[in-house]
Amino acid sequence: MALIVQKYGGTSVGSIERIENVANKVMAFRERGDDVVVVLSAMSGETNRLIDLAKAIQNPPDPRELDMLVATGEQVTIALLAMALKKRGQDARSYTGGQVRILTDSAFNKARILEIDEGNIRRDLAAGRVVVVAGFQGVDEQGNITTLGRGGSDTTGVALAAALKADECQIYTDVDGVYTTDPRVVPEARRLDRITFEEMLEMASLGSKVLQIRSVEFAGKYNVPLRVLSSMQDGPGTLITYEDEGMEDALISGIAFNRDEAQITVQGVPDQPGVAYRILGPIGEANIEVDMIVQNTSADGSTTDFTFTVHRNDYDKALALLKKHAGAMGAREVKGDSKIVKLSLVGVGMRSHAGIASTMFEALAKEGINIRMISTSEIKISVVVDEKYLELGVRALHSAFKLDQAPAA
Ligand code: ADP
Numbered sequence: 001m002a003l004i005v006q007k008y009g010g011t012s013v014g015s016i017e018r019i020e021n022v023a024n025k026v027m028a029f030r031e032r033g034d035d036v037v038v039v040l041s042a043m044s045g046e047t048n049r050l051i052d053l054a055k056a057i058q059n060p061p062d063p064r065e066l067d068m069l070v071a072t073g074e075q076v077t078i079a080l081l082a083m084a085l086k087k088r089g090q091d092a093r094s095y096t097g098g099q100v101r102i103l104t105d106s107a108f109n110k111a112r113i114l115e116i117d118e119g120n121i122r123r124d125l126a127a128g129r130v131v132v133v134a135g136f137q138g139v140d141e142q143g144n145i146t147t148l149g150r151g152g153s154d155t156t157g158v159a160l161a162a163a164l165k166a167d168e169c170q171i172y173t174d175v176d177g178v179y180t181t182d183p184r185v186v187p188e189a190r191r192l193d194r195i196t197f198e199e200m201l202e203m204a205s206l207g208s209k210v211l212q213i214r215s216v217e218f219a220g221k222y223n224v225p226l227r228v229l230s231s232m233q234d235g236p237g238t239l240i241t242y243e244d245e246g247m248e249d250a251l252i253s254g255i256a257f258n259r260d261e262a263q264i265t266v267q268g269v270p271d272q273p274g275v276a277y278r279i280l281g282p283i284g285e286a287n288i289e290v291d292m293i294v295q296n297t298s299a300d301g302s303t304t305d306f307t308f309t310v311h312r313n314d315y316d317k318a319l320a321l322l323k324k325h326a327g328a329m330g331a332r333e334v335k336g337d338s339k340i341v342k343l344s345l346v347g348v349g350m351r352s353h354a355g356i357a358s359t360m361f362e363a364l365a366k367e368g369i370n371i372r373m374i375s376t377s378e379i380k381i382s383v384v385v386d387e388k389y390l391e392l393g394v395r396a397l398h399s400a401f402k403l404d405q406a407p408a409a
């Protein structure tokens with residue numbers, strides 16, 4: 001007998017049939033004698049629909065009211081699942097984030113969980129009930145409804161598993177695990193039996209939306225056994241774990257890509273101390289996060305070109321800001337390009353192997369893909385390329401590193 005937290009994503013609860021399917025899966029665990037806490041997303045498409053309604057009235061929408069609105073999506077699915085379980089003779093109770101008391105800070109639309117009161121849940125479990133919790137939402141000290149950012153139900157699941165010291169947190173989705181890359185882009189992508197927290201965190205940060213970044217951070221920090229599985233087919237899924245002897249001996253675990261970035265270049269700025277500060281100061285003050293940065297000095301050393309990337313949502317704002325400051329910075333020109341993507345190779349094996357970057361650059365060169373920016377860290381290499389090369393680039397890298405084949409033991 002185990003205590004299991006199961007999170008089902010939007011597609012897995014996207015229709016009445018799918019909700020009945022979730023109820024059957026939960027029943028199977030109950031029949032084995034397990035205690036089950038279920039965390040649900042809204043039906044697929046529902047959160048987007050609600051955001052569009054808000055934007056039709058006010059754009060950008062008021063953050064507090066937006067949370068009030070989007071949190072309703074999850075309230076629908078939890079009630080329906082609780083009914084489906086009761087219909088099967090299984091006592092169940094649904095709770096909103098506020099009812100559980102998932103306490104968060106007051107950063108509307110991207111709140112962080114501060115504390116979870118697991119008392120109600122424990123009492124229900126002891127009484128033989130299945131507890132069904134609305135994902136993605138919490139409540140702040142003042143009683144306002146907050147939400148945790150897109151994909152935030154993953155984080156609710158992991159945080160509840162940590163608070164309850166659950167034996168496993170199972171993330172059920174529309175793929176049967178974590179793949180070497182998004183199987184929608186590369187059909188030959190291969191399911192990984194295991195991946196380390198560190199690699200999964202990089203993959204999520206670099207654009208693989210199969211798990212929300214914060215859920216992986218949380219699982220790593222509190223050592224929550226985390227598994228990604230399909231709600232539609234049986235199988236072992238992917239276990240996210242600490243590095244151990246039994247891990248696949250792969251150089252590269254996966255390829256992530258991010259379509260959400262845009263590039264800005266400030267050209268011909270006098271090369272003097274303080275250039276980077278003068279360019280990025282106003283960007284930081286406007287609360288815009290910068291990702292990659294490259295600076296090149298002209299042949300005669302008198303001027304410099306400064307290029308960096310920001311989230312696409314911040315692109316217009318950042319570009320307008322720098323155009324305004326161009327004169328004061330002594331820049332010749334400020335240019336931008338929002339049609340770029342970032343491709344990244346991730347793997348703990350990179351630490352101990354040379355030559356990975358050159359294999360990566362060779363594979364891209366063979367396809368005629370020009371690299372605009374490069375950045376590396378201990379376990380990842382990222383490049384920025386034109387948006388039109390996303391699929392081609394990911395496929396070329398996937399085959400150059402033979403990710404479709406299981407690594408030799
Ligand atoms: P849910 O609604 O269940 O939370 P998501 O859409 O958030 O599901 O996440 C699942 C999707 O993540 C998959 O359908 C897949 O297209 C995408 N994905 C991106 N990268 C990967 C990867 N490396 N492995 C598996 N799925 C990935």
Ligand code: ASP
Binds near residue numbers: 136151152
């Ligand atoms: N429904 C929310 C979203 O679409 C949260 C989630 O599904 O995890 O982002």
Ligand code: MG
Binds near residue numbers: 151154209211
């Ligand atoms: Mg998701």
